[in-house]
Amino acid sequence: MLWLYRIFFLPALLLSLPFYVRRMWRRGGYRTNFGQRLGRVGALPPKAVGCKRIWLQAVSVGEMLAIGPILECWKREGNREVYLTTTTSTGYRVALDQYAGLTIGIGYFPLDWWWFSQMAWGQVRPDLVVLTEGERWPEHIHQAKKRGVPVVSVNARMSDRSFRRMRRVRWMVRPLLGGITHVLAISEHDAERFRELGFAAESITVTGSIKLDVTIPALSDAAKAQWRRELGLPADRLVLMGASTWGGEEAALVEAVRTIRTAGLDGSLLIVPRHAERRSEIGALLRASEFSFHFRSRGDALTVVDVAVADTTGEMRALLQLADVVFVGKSLPPHTEGQTPVESALLGRPILFGPGMGNFRLIARELAEQGAAQVVADGTELAEQALALLRDPSRRAALGAAGLKWHQKNVGAVERTMVAIAGAMEPDQANPSRS
Numbered sequence: 001m002l003w004l005y006r007i008f009f010l011p012a013l014l015l016s017l018p019f020y021v022r023r024m025w026r027r028g029g030y031r032t033n034f035g036q037r038l039g040r041v042g043a044l045p046p047k048a049v050g051c052k053r054i055w056l057q058a059v060s061v062g063e064m065l066a067i068g069p070i071l072e073c074w075k076r077e078g079n080r081e082v083y084l085t086t087t088t089s090t091g092y093r094v095a096l097d098q099y100a101g102l103t104i105g106i107g108y109f110p111l112d113w114w115w116f117s118q119m120a121w122g123q124v125r126p127d128l129v130v131l132t133e134g135e136r137w138p139e140h141i142h143q144a145k146k147r148g149v150p151v152v153s154v155n156a157r158m159s160d161r162s163f164r165r166m167r168r169v170r171w172m173v174r175p176l177l178g179g180i181t182h183v184l185a186i187s188e189h190d191a192e193r194f195r196e197l198g199f200a201a202e203s204i205t206v207t208g209s210i211k212l213d214v215t216i217p218a219l220s221d222a223a224k225a226q227w228r229r230e231l232g233l234p235a236d237r238l239v240l241m242g243a244s245t246w247g248g249e250e251a252a253l254v255e256a257v258r259t260i261r262t263a264g265l266d267g268s269l270l271i272v273p274r275h276a277e278r279r280s281e282i283g284a285l286l287r288a289s290e291f292s293f294h295f296r297s298r299g300d301a302l303t304v305v306d307v308a309v310a311d312t313t314g315e316m317r318a319l320l321q322l323a324d325v326v327f328v329g330k331s332l333p334p335h336t337e338g339q340t341p342v343e344s345a346l347l348g349r350p351i352l353f354g355p356g357m358g359n360f361r362l363i364a365r366e367l368a369e370q371g372a373a374q375v376v377a378d379g380t381e382l383a384e385q386a387l388a389l390l391r392d393p394s395r396r397a398a399l400g401a402a403g404l405k406w407h408q409k410n411v412g413a414v415e416r417t418m419v420a421i422a423g424a425m426e427p428d429q430a431n432p433s434r435s
Contacts, residue, residue, distance in 0.1 A: 001175035036108040039119030055126035060091040063132045071102040085109040112137040138176040145179030152182040158193040208413030231308040232294040232301025241323035244274040244339035252379030259383040276311040328353040345403035372403035
């Protein structure tokens, strides 16, 4: 089965090349260390005596932020060395900013074709592979299996779309992904999906989501005031925030602020788009709205604005602390997958999201059932609920307190994950081909 994957990979890559180049141009930063995507890892230190080398792949910013506690645990243990890779330029920048001291190297994940992958493996020579969330690369997994290297999928989840696709070709799943030796699922629901696709029951453990174990340093009042000045948000104005928004949702948020203003309430909008390269599209929308606005990428705001756009990377956790109400993006129709509401909950922010929270279905349902979040059907209901919350401080406080309570009940996934990873490494025996 792998030979079919190899044969079709190159034509698929060539067909997708225009999109790939366009994304590189729009997002920027993709040319940096591009050779790593072709398997040229670059200089890594020799393996330290008595250390296990781990190749950890975290696809983008969200996964990169979530793995912090795991990297810190390995650093404390002292007998682990980590080569960390990512797929996106934004994830790469976050890795360099936060994890340079916790790793032996940071790079881009190679394209999953046999020559690129084999070349990278020859340079990294890991004793363990750790893949985060939905990362399941057949060639990478095959290279591990060929060398007898365990592969652990941490924070493993199976989205509705991935499950539908993989169930249609279930006969291909085991031959291509059978090298995944341990699946650490975020929920029993996801674990059941892996079992249904043919993963061995004994290889699956429900450890919970490591994203729930994240800690966020609280901003001081002075720091919040500084952030507001830089963004152009007045100190005394209520803030509706759109967190990780996708196409169409900024327009709904603009209309929500219009509704809020029309009702006589003084409110500002803070937009944090999921993809900063959409700034031109968002700028056109805001010019048509006649609201004043400022993009953070252009420097500090020179005056107060109605709408601030944080088209930057790695600042979400600070920005959430400026919000009075948070709308979680990629959740209004036609979007169906949703972005994470976890940070908003642990910061005690009242949460709104649409019905499309497929990637976080159980978390979204728990938050709604426990009174920490409100589901809105469309843009009209988003405006109504945002106005109602901004008018009612006691209700905002109640939702925020419920979110904090929910988070406190769900921590512990990092500890369970570390135990499971340690167990995956113990059976491993010395292998001359990897030493």
